[in-house]
Amino acid sequence: MELLSNLALGFETAFTPVNLLWCFVGVLLGTLVGVLPGIGPTATIAMLLPITFTFSPVTALIMLSGIYYGAQYGGSTTAILINLPGESSSAVTAIDGYQMARKGRAGPALATAALGSFFAGSVATLILAVAAPPLARVALNFGAAEYFALLVLGLLVSISLAHGSVLKALAMICLGLVLGTVGQDVTTGTPRFTMGFQELYGGINFVSLAVGMFGVAEIFRNLETERSREIGVSRVTNLWLTKEDFRRIIGPVLRGTGLGSVLGILPGGGHVLASFASYSAEKNLSKNPKEFGHGAIEGVAGPESANNAAAQTSFIPLLTLGIPAHPVMALIVGAFILQGITPGPNVINDQPALFWGIIASMWIGNAMLVILNLPLIGLWVKMLTIPYRVLFPAIVIFASIGCYSINNNPFDVYAIAVFGVLGYVLIRLGCEPAPLLLGFVLGPLLEENLRRAMIISRGDPTVFLTRPISAVLLAMGLACVIVAVLPAMRNKRKEVFVEDD
């Protein structure tokens, strides 16, 4: 069978001592920098590119890919431990992961993240090996109209992200969408809401927003009660999952892997939806959705798996078509070119050892990651015993350095302060930050694709209904709303009684 001989070639390539070593270095570095907020895979790969000049192409790419998916593992660690998400995917993990940590269940949360990621990573790599070229073809059918429909569906489904008032969640999504329009308009170049600052032309930095709304706002909240009680985790119950935990995470991990694998293939930003979509799905499927937002283990298992599966399958457009799906992939394209290989549809045939070597190394890398990360859990959890008065200055300074290093733009650091205060005020008033983040991530994509779809259709709005994929996605969105609204209306009468007792 051709696949087997290809995989044999891949493992032969990946299992040389040099490649194993650099794969390990890559995933180790990735995990470590993923832990630091802001210093994500983009910054690290950019910094390490010069080192890889001296490597053979396959070694260089194995190491750089290792950094990328290693960082996906590490990113959840700070989100869970100190509520400091470094990217959109870990922002979702922070919602329930941090609550688990506060209840002394940081160990199981981290273990869930590691196991879920490992499973998802392995399955998605298998998909990559078996069906990359045909899947990439299918993904190409996604034009602007389809993306717009997909994003609308994503927004409609995600209203359940909030665990409080739906109205406030809707307002927060809108606020996020509005904030997402800050910066230079893609279509015309008009700077919007920049108040004349060129530094704002690129828009508000996501990491600053997330770090401010989650991490810094949480610090402000903790400082409120500092006098009256000890902040931090009082007791750490156990480091490992119980049998009950295992039972609860199987479903979310499987569904998350499926959702993430599909969304990751879309080259136009489907991967950002993965963890949000998985979280919403789990919450809607759960028997007690009230637990979400208060430390539901499903809320960690699903998004983490989805995120890692998407990270893996987002290599598909790159490896088969030479089209990078997001900035990290663009950087890996740069690495290919620096190595003298221009990624494109020919790589799979012209450089089979490279193509299959990278795929095989992903399996090995994922295995290394889980072996590396499980023992680290004990260490990370110990970090929580650091007194809070020492921990929070560290959080603030890591956030500053991390955000600054993304673009060397001081405004990214000022934004932490602005959104820290805004987040603090809104959270105090009972609004959840997660829907805002979702709106912020999806807003620019939504606008760009809507406007592009309208230009391509020459101003004909029916394009969203006449294109089959888009029509199906919108119908699904409508169905979701109906399903969500009907029981809510029925329950409303009951709730009135409950509230008044």
Added chain:
Amino acid sequence: MSEQALHKQSRMGRDVLAGLIFLVIALAFAWEATHYDMGRTIRMGPGFIPLTLAVLLGIFGAAVAISGFRKKNEAAETGPVSWRGIALVCISLVIFGAYGRQLGIVPVVFVCVFIVALASVKNTILSALGIAAALTVLCYVVFKLGLGMSLPTIGPAFGPFQRF
């Protein structure tokens, strides 16, 4: 007024205030968005989407505020606002952004951590200095030696003592 009624009122105020914040932000964005070109359906201008979103935000904001008058919400445990903490953290972030490149990573981390540490009533000047020193060493090792970030170790502000 009974204590219960007072409590209820403050909860009501929470939603009204949140709704008003959304409304104010919506108005600010909508007002600014009207300065941009709206375009036509085939080629929507830069102002169209922001204005639409701002109007939506305004509607939801108003709804939140109105619902605040009508119904109660679950109370959230909140303590007194730590004005000092908020101010010190913000000052530190501004210093880092504005002077990081001039000062270099070692001085700016030391100064910023010292300021942030003072946000906690449990830190004394001495313990803040200690935390600042420890984190300075840690950040230098991790970010400068480990990751080779582009901020100088000691910035040009220190003249002859500048170190890359």
Added chain:
Amino acid sequence: MMKRFVLAAAAAALMSSSAFAQGAANYPNQPVTIIVPFSAGGPTDTVARLVAESMSRDLGQQVLIQNVGGAGGTLGAGQVAKAEPNGYTLLIHHIGMSTAPTLYRQLEFNPTEDFTPIGQITSVPMTIVSRKDFEPADAASLVAYLKENGADTTYAHAGIGSASHLCGMLLQEAVGVQMVTVPYQGAAPAMTDIVGGQVDVLCDQTTNTTNQIKAGEVKAYAVTTPERLQSLPDLPTTAEAGLPTLEIGVWHGLYGPKGLDPAIVTKLEGALQKALADPKVGERFAELGTKPVTAEEATPASLTEELTSQIALWKPIIEKAGQFAD
């Protein structure tokens, strides 16, 4: 206010100490940073990294790349314009340096006055491509098709002021029609939609198109240079295709801030010329579908000439198209 004061004090401190660290005689005695005003991984970043790696060997100091993206490259360029002219902060920018003064009506720097030109680096050719089931078979029929149906043809570009946007303006000017322009955020999504058949035409750098052309994922019509390319020998030039006015190359230059010591400029110029003569750099450039400029072009005089003539060339074209970036 406070910031101004501290910066002024810092600058004063710096000047008083310039004899220590900033002397031209022992330049460079610390790592040199080249700012690339675009995100990492793009074509300009790749060009810069290849050159930087080779230059660092000649200078005996590390040459680091720092990506300061945003506002069509004007943010990073503005940062270099304001930097100390000590030779440790340099800029590698492309054709956008010459279009910025027209595209951005409130530009905070002047490309001809606020920089010290050091030398040209390379000029990346551009190719006109389309989705593979697009009707016209060759360049001549493309021109005929566009003259007929141009107003109904979609033209993708990578954002206002991007090379593909500039090339699109030239193409429309040359054919004499106004196409439906579809902006994207970067070259990759534009190429995705060309390969996926969502839009019709794109003109982009060979760095982004060569592989897709070779694999038959897109249809190629012409290359925008006076001569045919080694990497795509079957592709006619725009002049051969009957569009002699459509000539564009994405030229890259190395700059320092205004007032750079002439001795430092000479040193950097020498290092740049050596880097461009490096066979490894030449080899990688060739794979990108480009080649390094000659030693005569890698000089301050040549870069100044290119910059001024390009600013003059683009001003009327952009103004006529009426598409500004602010």
